[in-house]
Amino acid sequence: MNTATGSDDPRDYLRDQGFDSYTEQDHATWRTLARRQREILQGRIAGAFLEGLDALGIGETGIPDFRVLNDRLKVATGWEVVAVPGLIPDLAFFRLLADRKFPAGFWIRKPEQLDYIEEPDVFHDVFGHVPLIMQPVYADYLQAYGKAGLQAAEHGALKRLARLYWYTVEFGLAQTQQGLRIVGAGIASSPSETVFALESPSPNRVRFDLARVMRTLYRIDDFQETYFVLDGTEAWPTLDLDKLIPIWKRLEGLDDLEPGQLLADDVVLARGDGSYHRDHKRPAA
Ligand code: HBI
Ligand code: FE
Helix, strand or coil: CCCCCCCCCHHHHCECCCHHHCCHHHHHHHHHHHHHHHHHHCCCECHHHHHHHHHHCCCCCCCCCHHHHHHHHHHHHCCEEEEECCCCCHHHHHHHHHCCEEEEECCCCCHHHCCCCCCCCHHHHHHHHHHHHHCHHHHHHHHHHHHHHHHHHHCCCHHHHHHHHHHHHHCCEEEECCEEEECCHHHHCCHHHHHHHHHCCCCEEEECCHHHHHCECCCCCCCCCEEEEECCCCCCCCCCHHHHHHHHHHHHCCCCECCCCCCCCCCEEECCCCHHHHCCCCCCC
């Protein structure tokens, strides 16, 4: 994962969203992305995500005003969106989450970068991440993730937490009675990965297992080779430290797993044929 270096004090990164500085073109970019994504997400995303979008008033009129989002978020789950310039260092990021503050980039991609950006912008962060923060179990999971991150830093286990975040918050799927649904923000904000993650024969889809996920390398610059599937859209794992620390200890003696690797005791929901990545060879992080 990209890492930012610098101060660990989150206050050093907080900015005003500068809502009045967005241009008409910025709002038009949002509208293009939001319209396309809403359409493609129908029947593919967790119902709670669409409910969150509606309850927050995140729509197709333009970039949301964080002050409006926060009035609604605070009432629902006590969370708040705060504006940051881009990626911030891990510790500053964890501290914000532990304090129920979600850092969101306030800038928006240029029209010529609609499908690929390297740093999170306001569309990825707000459209992709914030709707599920209206859901109490998810709100608690994110806060627990922040607290666990601060502990992981002291135990030399940061990479374990980064993998967990990647395979749940960013690229998670969930099994529901209606079928497989997206819960990860990295998928939910990408039209091509929305279709790939659910419908391509290429990736593996494996039942989520906390220790297994924290052992697994991931791809930062291409579709995932394996998606992990929660047992329902509210099945976010509890992250008690007395559960995590023994797992980190046990994993110290074990090799990392390659992104596409399957284990004998994985619960494999769909074994991928690997067709996509055979033609897109790239190293894993
Ligand atoms: N900073 N703004 C921002 N957004 C992120 O998602 C983010 C970050 N810094 C670090 C980070 N994510 C990851 O390394 C976390 O897993 C810690
Ligand atoms: Fe993200």
